[in-house]
Amino acid sequence: MSGEWTQTEDQPDVVISVHPELASKRVGEYAWKARSEEFDRLVESSGCNLVRSERFTVRRANSGTLLGEGQVDEVAQFVEVEEAVVVFVDHPLSPVQQRNLEKAWNAKVVDRTGLILEIFASRARTREGVLQVELASLNYQLGRLVRSWTHLERQRGGFGFMGGPGERQIELDRRMIRVKIKSLEKDLEKVRQMRATQRMGRKRKDIPTVALVGYTNAGKSTLFNRLTESGVYAADQLFATLDPTLRLLELPGGLRLMFSDTVGFVQELPHELVDAFRATLEEVVEADLVLHVRDAADPMLAEQGKVVEETLEQLGLVGDLSPPVVEVMNKKDLVPGIESWRAETVPGSRIALSAITGDGVDELIALLTDWLQQDMHEMHLKLDLSDGRTMAFCHQHGSVLSKTVHESVVDMVVRMNPAEAGRLILEEGVHRLR
Structure with missing residues (x-):
């Protein structure tokens, strides 16, 4: 592709979507239509101007282009007429298929996986989310011909699946990608450990x-x-x-x-x-x-x-x-x-x-x-009338079913989970909070 795709909010890129259905994976007209509409919604949610959506039945997948020769030519005409800069294909594409289709259509080609990754990249906000999308993008790009390292430069808020400033048609250094993947996996392992620690804290409580x-x-x-x-x-x-x-x-x-x-x-x-x-x-x-x-x-x-x-x-x-x-x-x-x-x-x-x-x-x-x-205990408690701390704890952490005052002692029936109930001890005939 000779041009670049630099998505802007003022001028959304004109795009076309293509929905191949392989004869070997036929799902029926209604399901195919529903899936196609869902994919088009994904395309539109990426901020593009979708001007045409075409469905094709593929009798036998072409190893070089997925689509048949006549179908490739037909899409090329659509691209020229609509002046589209990107064609979204609702099917996974091999690196060879993606490269061949880009040459045939003179447009950027993005498959289903690339589109979803791009949407995720543009919407991730937390450091954890960014790390996860970046790892997914690198695993996807490993073995593909893509355009330099713009996907790590946060241009357009994404990772460069669909283009970016200063791109060059070069093969990614696989060794560099693998080093980066290992680094991200270590960072995400720290996230996993942190989440495990937080979950243990919640379980203790x-x-x-x-x-x-x-x-x-x-x-x-x-x-x-x-x-x-x-x-x-x-x-x-x-x-x-x-x-x-x-x-x-x-x-x-x-x-x-x-x-x-x-x-x-x-x-x-x-x-x-x-x-x-x-x-x-x-x-x-x-x-x-x-x-x-x-x-x-x-x-x-x-x-x-x-x-x-x-x-x-x-x-x-x-x-x-x-x-x-x-x-x-x-x-x-x-x-x-x-x-x-x-x-x-x-x-x-x-x-x-x-x-x-x-x-x-x-x-x-x-x-x-x-x-x-379901797992809560129903407890019959005797509390000192002056023990406001324990009484407040029962109301805050349990469900008080009944309460009767006898001079200086309060009889209470409380439903409480085992962990909270374990904080109450019996001393000298009355229950107190540890």
């Missing part, structure tokens, strides 16, 4: 963690904000949330939960991202309860649910060691008649709600409260 997972744009961050009254960025776009967020939720009766908001999943999430974001996604692996947030109004609800389940399996969330999962059907306001149900145990329950209107959120809180109280 007996604060259970609830992780929100789901398909991208299902409404996880909106629900997170509704529950925790925080200001996490939430928007009607794919991958609005990238950086992990933890917030404490106080429930009635002294109950406390730590909520974790996570990155949304998507079809064929690149394995480079799953591997790189493992440190963040360990919050899901180590969670005590998982809320699978689903967009009840999406026609592809079943397919999206399968994608989330498969991604959780990639993380090792299978079998008896995995945390219990509760299904949260979001956007109840758009699906009249959808109902909740409660299983005998919390796993298997389903809560229908609207994170936007708040309808049904009380049901979710009630479910979480019941879940927390």
Whole structure:
């Protein structure tokens, strides 16, 4: 490609999207259309001006271009007519295929993995998020011909998959990339150790963690904000949330939960991202309860649910060691008649709600409260009437079921978790706080 792609806010780049469907992987017209529309939304969320979207059936994948010769020529005509500078291909491309298509179309070519990585790169805000995206980008670029090291210079807020100032057509020094990858892996290992230490601290304080997972744009961050009254960025776009967020939720009766908001999943999430974001996604692996947030109004609800389940399996969330999962059907306001149900145990329950209107959120809180109280102890306590410290502790960290005053002694029935209950000792006939 002779020109450069220097994306600006004033003049978004004119781009085309191409959606190949291999005959060997045919999914049906409706599913193909839905996937194509999702990919186009990804393209638009990268800040480009998408002027044309074309779908092609590929009977046999061409090792050099993926598409057939006639299809390559057809796209070349589209590029010329639309004056497009980038063509997004909704399929993984080998380095050879990407290079050949760029020459044939005289435009930058970005495949599905490259697009997702670019979006992640532009939206990561925390140091951890930047490290994870950078590691994913390097693993992706290893073995590819790309343009110098602009992906490490933070130009355009991304990593240079789609172009950047001062690019040159040279092969990346693989040794330098591998050295950088090792350095990033060491940094992320420190992040992993720090998170493990934080989780141990929460467990010592007996604060259970609830992780929100789901398909991208299902409404996880909106629900997170509704529950925790925080200001996490939430928007009607794919991958609005990238950086992990933890917030404490106080429930009635002294109950406390730590909520974790996570990155949304998507079809064929690149394995480079799953591997790189493992440190963040360990919050899901180590969670005590998982809320699978689903967009009840999406026609592809079943397919999206399968994608989330498969991604959780990639993380090792299978079998008896995995945390219990509760299904949260979001956007109840758009699906009249959808109902909740409660299983005998919390796993298997389903809560229908609207994170936007708040309808049904009380049901979710009630479910979480019941879940927390499953392992709580009901204690009969005798407190000195003058011992305000212990009395305040019982109200703050437990649920006081009854209280009777007898002269200088207070009889209380309190429901409390084992860790907090262990802080109360019996001395001279009355309970005191250690």
